[in-house]
Amino acid sequence: MQQLKSFRRVRAITFFILVVFALTIAVLLRYSFVHERDSSRSDLRVGSDIVTAVMEQQLRETAAALANLERLDREYTVGSLDFPGLQNQLASTKSLVSGVSNLVLLDADGKVIGSTADNLINGNFAFRYYFQEAIQAPVGQFILSPPFRSSLRNTRRFTLSRAIHTADGSVQGVAVASFDTSLLTQLIELQLNRDRGQGISLALAHADGEPILRVPEQEGFYDEILNRPRSPFATHLASGREETQTEGKPHEQSPTALLNLRTIAPEGLNISAPLVVVSAYPKSNAYSDWRLITSITIAAYLLLAGGIVFLLRNERDHLIQERDIRLKLQTQSSRLASIIEGTNVGTWEWNVQSGEVVFNERWAEIIGYSLEELEPASIETWMKYAHPDDLETSSQLLHKHFSGELPYYECEARMQHKDGHWIWVLDRGKVASWTNDGKPLWMFGTHQEITERKLAEEQASHLAYFDSLTNLPNRRLLDDRLEHALAQAQRNGRTLALMFIDLDNFKPVNDTWGHQAGDQLLIEVSRRLKQNVRASDTVARTGGDEFILLLPEIADTADAEIVAQKILLELRKPIELHEGIQATTPPSIGISVCVSGLTDGATLMKQADLAMYAAKHAGRNCYRIYEPNLTAKALKETPLSNEQS
Structure with missing residues (x-):
């Protein structure tokens, strides 16, 4: 009866939690919607920032260039600058300004007197917008023309022009700069490349609504006027704000989108009309992730709520079953206690479903604690002291045992002792009982300390693959790594190199100052070799004064030569032995x-061995690279004496 009351109390609390959880999900979904909207607007602002910065810089540079053209026009008019000099100056000025395709000087009648495009010389462009508006504009004002289509590249261009006045205020000529939007288009494409497929677009337009460019291109875009009545474009310009965040259709053919409209009118420049950057992010794309997350979250909540209801229905039967099993286990545990006490091993009893664990005193003693210090005990106690890497292995073995792949569970694992060091234990166990639906319920096992055995195994394994003096890989480990590196090179088309190193003066050192000095020298040589190679390279000692370097990933032979040169320089330095020797x-x-x-x-x-002997014949203290004509027979024609080696 007491268990039933507890069950009803848990059920009421669970239903309350489900309601709170539902409200929390609603709040989080609302928050995520706001976050998604702000994030999308931020993405739009980044593109607008880049276009604004580039265009403001180009406009300022172009304005400075036009001022220089005004000076050149005056010098040309008074005869201090001839026509070839004028053309050269125009070309030099154009090279300093980004995004400008052409610079032109026109006289008061609209005739071209100088241009970076030779085919325009002597042409008359008095009918052009940029000339007509410039000669009528106030002194010092720059005229920003509406865009027009270039016949050369089939792209849309626009111009910045300003009238040149004489001292009495009359018009002497007009300086014109033509902008090429192809470079700006490429820059925008690079910026949008990371958002490819999300539908973000960037457009640049004249204040009168004439579109200059759009990335990506859209059919019919250049046939529309963006500054239509009550459009987001018109509303932004009417507001006088520099930036507007809104929603709507940037033009008639586009879907409803999040919009960022930015006016480009550099401070300090008297420009007749500004440019406007329009960044658009279709709402269907901007909120697609949020809609997906919302659908998945609601579905997951419904599944979770349904699962909890199902579990609550089965909980009462489970409690009754567990009570009966506990009584049986208590009887069995009392019988086993006497047997386990004489084996000096730690024991554990684990309720797999609840996580409850019972340890004996020896289990705690193995890791330096008393049983009281580990209370309250649970499966978390084991997870707290076990090494994280071994926990993963233990979990995999347990699942195999639970699924029937293994008849019992056995795992060697490290546990952290109270003193801070790690000890090894042999963890064994087996499921003793199962639930009605086939899940493991109670599992019993033992812990046996095996630290000394593991240390002996590790030492034996290390000695099998490493040189005892220098702690470098020995020939056995080198052969294994070489085989692996060759397979990798064959598979991935990489280049590797092998370097055979023989110390020329080792024998005299050994004979003169003894083996202790020789060992000290070998240890120092090993240290220097390791300092001059990469972590992926292998430095091995294969015997006596012979070392081998494996370079598994090099670009070409030159890389190996660089390493050889570094080693030669390093080993030419004196090595301090003992007592100042x-x-x-x-x-x-x-x-x-x-x-x-x-x-x-x-x-x-x-x-590599043949190449090493070739280095010895070449006078030692050098390196040689193996070539096909380098044969053992050729080396034997001038043999080396043992004393020289």
């Missing part, structure tokens, strides 16, 4: 580079 052991180095199709490590090793 110094020794120098310059090496002879042989290099073999893996060619296409070579998969035999022994052949590569032999080639």
Whole structure:
């Protein structure tokens, strides 16, 4: 009866939690919607910032260029600058201004007197908008023309022009700069590349609504006027604000979108009309992720609520079953206690479904605690002290045992001792009982300390693959890594190199100052070799004064030569032995580079050995690279004495 009351109380609390959870989900979804909207607007603002910054810079640079053209016009008029000089100055000025395709000087009648495009010389453009508006504008005002289509590149361009006045205020001529939007288009495409497929677009338009460019292109876009009545474009300009965040259709053919409209009118420049950047993000795209998350969240909540109701219905039957099993287990545990006490192993009893765990005193003693210090005990106690890497292995083995793949569970794992060091334990166990639906319920097992055995195994394993003096990989480990590197090179088309190093003066050092000095020298050489290679390279000692370097990933032979040169420089430096004694052991180095199709490590090793002997014959203290004509027979024609090696 008491269990039933507790069950009803838990059920009421669970239903209350479900209601609170539903309200929390609603609040979070609302928050995520606002966040998604703000994030989308931020994405739009980034594109507008870039276009605004580029265009403001281009307008300022172009305004400065036009001022320079005004000076050139006066010099040309008074004869201090001839026509070739004028053309050269125009070309130099154009090269300093980004985004400008042409600079033109016109006289008071509209005739071209100078241009960076030679085909325009002597042409008359008095009928052009940029000339007509410039000669009528107030002194000092720049005229920003509506866009027009260029016949050369089939792109839309616009101009910035300003009249040149004489001292009495009459018009002497007009300076004109023509903008090429192709570079700006490429810049916008690069910015939008990371958002490809999301539907964000950027457009640039004249204040009168004439579109200049749109990225990406859209059919019919350039046939519309953006400044239509009550449009977002018109509303933005009427507001006088520099930036407007709104929603709507940027033009008639587009879907409803989040919009960012930005006016480009550089401060300090008297420009007749501004430019407007229009960034658009279709709402169907901007909120697609949020709609998907909302659908999944609601579906997940409904599944969770339904699952909880189902679990609550089965909880009462489970409680009754667990009570009966507990009584049986208590009887069995009392029988086993006496047996376990004499084995000096830790024991554990685990309720897999609830996480409840019972340990004996020895289990706690193994890791340096008393049982009271670990209370309250649960499966979290084991997880707290076990090494994270071993926990994953333990979990995998447990699942295999639960699924029937393994007859019992057994895992070697590390646990952190109270003193801070790690010990090894052998963890064994088996499921003793199952629930009605086939899930593991109670599991029993033991802990046995195996630290000394594991340390002995690790030491034996280390000695099998590493040199005991220098702690470098030995020949056995080198052969294994070489085989692996050759397979990788064959599979991925990479280049590797093998470097055979022999110390030229090691024997005299050993004979003169003894083996202790020789060992000290070998240890220092090993340290220097490791300092001059990458972590992915292997430095191995294969015997006596012989070392081998494996360079598994190099671009070409030149990379191996660079390493050899570094080693030569390093080993030419004196090595401090004992009592102020110094020794120098310059090496002879042989290099073999893996060619296409070579998969035999022994052949590569032999080639490096032959190249090393070639280095000795070349006078030592140098390196040589194996070549096909370098044969053992050729080396034997001038043999080395043992004393020289």
